[in-house]
Amino acid sequence: MKIDQLRAFCAVAQTGSVSGAARVLNRVPSGVTVRIQQLEQDLGCELFLRDRQGMSLSPAGRQLLDHARRILDLTESTRSLMKDEDVGGRLTLGALDVVLVDYMPALIGRFRSRYRGVDLDIRHQASEDLVQNVGEGALDLALTDGPVRSNALESRLAFIDEMLLVTEQAHPPVGGPAELECGELYGFRHDCSFRFRMDRWLTEGKATDLPVVEIESYHTMLACVTAGMGAAWMLRSVLETLPGHQQVRVHSLGEAGRTEIHFLWRSGHLTRNAERLMSVAQELGEVRRAQGWSRLG
Template sequence: MNFTDLQVFRAVVEAGGIVKAAQKLHRVPSNVSTRIRQLESSVGIPLFHRDRQRLYLSPGGELLLGYAERLISLSDEARHVVSGAAPQGVLKLGALESTAASRLSGILADFHRRYPDVRLELTTGTNDALVSAVAERRLDAAFIAEPPSARGLAHLPVFRENLVVISSEDHPPVASARDAEGQSLIAFPDGCAYRRVLQRWLKRESLAASRVLELSSYHAIVACVAAGAGIALMPEAVLDAMPQARVRRNRIPRAQGKLVTPLIWREGEISPPVQALRTLMASVVKGSARNGARRLEKAGK
């Protein structure tokens, strides 16, 4: 299997045909056709279904495309690392909405200043959706809520989150799960790690039997809680970023309320932009640890 054949194969897939791929690659169409036939011969199966002037991937072609993209990506990564060139290209990054709103503005601005040749695309979603997107190569890396259980993913712990139950200001204090009995719950849809924390705190297998208002925006959740629609669980850092929020913060036990959230990426496939982000986050973590040690030292004096 020739590496150049794989590059040509991917170009044909992206272009949707031989002629357009030839134009993109600055080759003659006959050369591109020959490369595709050579690749099909080497793997022993047809890679395309041919319908007039259009090519459609066969099931075998679909499988090979994933491997081709990985090999080409690794080749690009090796070339950049060996050459010492600054990271460039696209970094497809995912994050929880809470993390994006309360943690990432300064970090992403710093990353952009350091690596101006990297175009950063940020996608928000639930914990489980982000994990799947990284595993399936739709995202390069993601900030999620808990260490991943999926195999093949590496992670770096980055943010310490303190989760609190919020209620309206005139609501009686919520000191235990018993105080939440009969209350409407406001939460992100299934797939949210904080929703699972809420379930564990309430000692429930699911929220199916509860009155649940599902929302996908923390601003909407806070507004509904403030209006007395129910109670919700969220990171305190999000509330700190909403000084206008008129809600009561109720503490929950440390076992459920304290989380260290990670940055994840595919193990063994760290691209130069992801490596740059990981290095930046490692320095942020070290800086936070030093600041915490200084505060403890001052408190002890």
């Protein structure tokens, strides 16, 4: 007997049908049916009387209902107890390096001033590693390029930024990759979602013959661009922090450049400290919007 089977049983008892229970539980009807059948097999009795009008509780089902509800209530109260720990404990947070440059310092400073008892572990990882480590439970929370579509993960928009094409100042306007007049393009590793997007931009613009050089330092990227050696993709928030950013030309990538940074966590495993951090992030967003910071979602 499992919790999800009892939850399906109570939902059918409440709605009078499998389809109604599926809507309440946000599941497919076949999944609800399987759980009811498994529960009946496990208990060795029929829990519902089935007819054309729907499903009604059998005598055994009526006997089980109150007990099942108490079990579910106890389960939820236990989960709440584990989430409502005193301010303290640990928060393991992963983030893209671009998030660490501009957004994270203000967020962490505000969070630590309020929750000094929380032990923070902040890790810099590529987007592919962030998604994997959140799914495996190695990270409580991550900030990564999104949205991430997975039944095992949940996400919430943190802020919106813009990916830009950066060239030397004398470069003509660029509307697509075919109009680039340079020998190479600077990007990230293949395990980074920004690199996936850049490769797609090149493919759609039929410019797959343009060499892409992987550089892990934004300062080095900008130095190469300033010297007229090539072009680069950079987030606006990162570019504006780099010395010499006024010495290059910036080109909009349009919709291809829109960048959403999302909080990401494992479904059903949002810790209290992760909730606190996101709450502080929301407050920070409101402050920055009031100050005219336009890149927040």
